[in-house]
Amino acid sequence: MFDKILIANRGEVALRVMRACKELGVKTVAVYSTEDADTYPVRYADEAVCIGPAPANKSYLVMGNIIEAAKTTGAQAIHPGYGFLAENADFARACIDNDLVFIGPSPECIERMGDKSSARETMKSCGVPTVLGSDGCLDTVEEAREFAQAVGYPVLIKATAGGGGKGMREVHDPADLESQYRAARTEAGAAFGNDGVYLEKLVLRPRHVEVQILADDFGNNVALCERDCSVQRRHQKLIEEAPSPALTEELRRAMAVAAVKAVRATNYKNAGTIEFLLDERGQFYFMEMNTRVQVEHPVTEEITGTDIIKEQLRIAAGEPMSCADRAPFAPAGHAIELRINAEDPAHGFRPCPGTVTRFEPPAGPGVRVESYVRTGSRISPYYDSLVAKLIVHGQDRAEALARARRALDEFVIEGIETTIPFHKRVLANDAFIAGDVTTDFIETQMGDVL
Incomplete structure (x- = not known):
């Protein structure tokens, strides 16, 4: 295992990676823009290096500054999180060229699967259904x-x-x-x-269902069940749940088999996601592959008992993943993730940056909150509007829904507008309660201004 890694990201994902590292005894290096100097992840890390001013193209997207920060602090590897440089093959290659381990797939895999057109052709050639x-x-x-x-x-x-x-x-x-x-x-x-x-x-009224995969250098290729990400606005996910309410056991197995087939065809290593569209007839089609960990990975962790970030670190360090002997995975209970954004859903989801004057997250059985925000934190206009991820887990979907409603009622965020009222409306919607949700749910069921 590594002695020290640098996290080339910010916010809740940087903190998520740091916590996994702390449990593994790995020291961490945070990088930050001048805008993020006082944020909690910067204080949490063992070391921190400023890499530039607020705009991302002058800080979090400047490869040279990040590589130099890693070399200066003696980090052995870089975890890119998601967003920014996470799916940038040139960055992965720059890490390798500077004797740093990129915690993710090879640059060649990123290039091949990052180009959606060539990814489609690769999937067709190995027998994975495509649109x-x-x-x-x-x-x-x-x-x-x-x-x-x-x-x-x-x-x-x-x-x-x-x-x-x-x-x-x-x-x-x-x-x-x-x-x-x-x-x-x-x-x-x-x-x-x-x-x-x-x-x-165009596949009309599909569901968006994706399969989390892990692959290591020891021939282990596993599918960690699926997630349903159909509640979207302008193709941006807002709510994710696992497992999908729409899948039969037969369909679940078929999707898992297709996902593993995709991994083997591309010689993929580390964590990734195979995304599918599921039509009204129950036929699924490959949509794209995300060559990184995703925002919604916690719901998969909750139903499989797997720490995906730790598995990423093990695989990148040349170790076998620890969860391979538990495959094939069957979902244990039901998990839902609600993305709490600094946006005003009453006015077209208008961004609402500002200072959080009060932040009191929910707690109790089956409730998990991932956030870098504390009372007094500033939500910057320079970056994405994600404030927190609320994840709930129950014995079944009904309990998960009840837990989500209770947790939303407990969640207190003041000083900015958030999407909490929107999530409460979704959880009260009959179609969502029934699990009858497609990617046009907001347009057809919620009546929101898009």
Whole structure:
């Protein structure tokens, strides 16, 4: 195991990694922008290094500063968290070139699976079901129009790089194709430095179901059950739960088999996620692979008893994962994660940065809160709006729902607007209570301004 690692991130994910390291006896190095100098993760780490001013492109995205901080402090490895440089193959390669272990997959895997178009082709070649889509990127409107006419509308324009819904546009009317194609390319270029897009036949009213995987250098490839991430706004996940209410045992096994097949086909190592769309007939299709740990990993930890961050560290250190002998995994109980963001759902989820004047998280049986926020913390306008993740676990979904309602009622955050009222409305919604949720849930069930 490593003696010391650097966490190339901020906020709750930096703190999450640091806590896993402390339990393993590994010292940690935090990096921070001037904006984050007084945050709790910076104080929690054994050492901390300032890497630049507030804007991410002058601090958390500056590879050279992060590499230098690791070398100066004697860190042996870098954990990228999620976001920022987590899926940047050049950063992973820079770590290796500087004799640092990148805690994640190889740069080659990141490149191959980070390009969604090539990832689709890889999945098709190994027998994982994929949505009907274009062969590679479409460089002109004319090519896009020709594909859309061939497969029929509606279609989905997707950026080949990145994620988070950026560079993604649904097209239901042929008259809208050109404007949406150009908008998707512009957004993708600005967000990812790559304006390549491809087209897929749009799967109507799907569920978003993903499978958590782990793979090590000893031939262990495991699927840690699935998560349902169908409650989304503009392709941004808001609520996740595990297991999915929609899956039969047969379908669960089939998804797990497909996910492991994808891992073996790419020679993947470390933690990752295979994301699927599940249609109304119960057919699932590969959507993309996330070559990192994800925001919603705690719900999987709760139902499998597995610390995914510790497993990442073990795998990166050249050790076998500790959970392989428990595969295949069956979900134990039910877990739900609610993302508490500094946003005002009553006004189109408008960002609400500011100072938290009171922060009192819920507690009690089956309640877990992951947050870097304390009373007096400042939610910065420079970074994402995530304040806390509320995770609940129950013996079954009914108990998890009851626990989530109780925990939301206990949660006190003052000084800023948050999405807590929105989550209370979702948990009172009949469709959500019944587990009948697709990716258009907010538009069709909640009546919120998008």
